[in-house]
Amino acid sequence: MPPSFHRSRLRAVVRPSPFLPARAIDPVHLREQVLAIAVAVAAASVLAGNGVAAIGSTLDEEQRTAALPRPQSYSVSAAAPIAPALREDFTVTWTPPVVYPLGPGAEQTDGFGHRIAPCPGCSTDHKGVDWTPGEGTPVGSIADGVVTAVGYDGTFGLRVEIEHVIDGQAVTTLSAHLQDGSVPVSVDQTVEVGQLIGAVGSTGQSTGPHLHFEIHVGGAPINPVPWLAENVRTEPR
Numbered sequence: 001m002p003p004s005f006h007r008s009r010l011r012a013v014v015r016p017s018p019f020l021p022a023r024a025i026d027p028v029h030l031r032e033q034v035l036a037i038a039v040a041v042a043a044a045s046v047l048a049g050n051g052v053a054a055i056g057s058t059l060d061e062e063q064r065t066a067a068l069p070r071p072q073s074y075s076v077s078a079a080a081p082i083a084p085a086l087r088e089d090f091t092v093t094w095t096p097p098v099v100y101p102l103g104p105g106a107e108q109t110d111g112f113g114h115r116i117a118p119c120p121g122c123s124t125d126h127k128g129v130d131w132t133p134g135e136g137t138p139v140g141s142i143a144d145g146v147v148t149a150v151g152y153d154g155t156f157g158l159r160v161e162i163e164h165v166i167d168g169q170a171v172t173t174l175s176a177h178l179q180d181g182s183v184p185v186s187v188d189q190t191v192e193v194g195q196l197i198g199a200v201g202s203t204g205q206s207t208g209p210h211l212h213f214e215i216h217v218g219g220a221p222i223n224p225v226p227w228l229a230e231n232v233r234t235e236p237r
């Protein structure tokens with residue numbers, strides 16, 4: 001088959017594609033264009049991570065090598081300013097402004113409000129909450145504050161009152177029936193949140209070792225349980 005016939009046959013069967021420029025189907029350059037496309041496909045295949053195995057039979061080693069991405073290198077001048085990683089030692093400390101006086105797990109044996117008096121002389125209007133964590137359990141101040149009363153009376157036994165300012169509000173706490181000799185704080189003393197103020201006992205009108213705990217907001221007793229649930233913070237917020 002003479003070359004001229006071959007070319008004319010190609011010219012006859014290859015029609016211009018509307019998607020290719022005219023020179024792309026020039027039969028004279030068709031073979032090298034096919035090869036160029038094959039190389040481009042090989043390069044795309046390598047870039048896609050598929051390797052060159054699929055087109056290995058149509059490309060010789062030199063073409064395959066040419067299709068592979070060339071290794072690159074660069075250097076950085078030693079004079080280039082590289083900022084040292086500065087690191088200052090620091091410690092984040094966060095003190096919760098409000099904590100439970102006994103921790104959150106103490107068993108509650110009597111709630112806030114009206115009740116049947118548990119003993120002769122016990123009130124029917126319970127202005128606090130009773131917890132029974134056991135005799136001698138440490139009692140802490142729920143917040144920073146100032147001790148306003150320490151002493152005995154017939155109802156509360158050994159008691160401690162502390163004034164706090166919590167979220168801008170005057171809050172007073174009363175811890176009662178404390179164990180004899182367990183109170184390490186005195187009137188006018190400043191205390192910090194969580195500071196030991198006494199131990200659970202059974203002094204005064206008491207049926208057994210328990211902490212009677214009151215919270216007064218604006219001078220009026222409130223239910224300590226929901227107030228603590230709302231105000232105790234274990235994390236910054």
Ligand SMILES: [Zn+2]
Nearest residue numbers: 128129130212
């Ligand atoms: Zn009580």
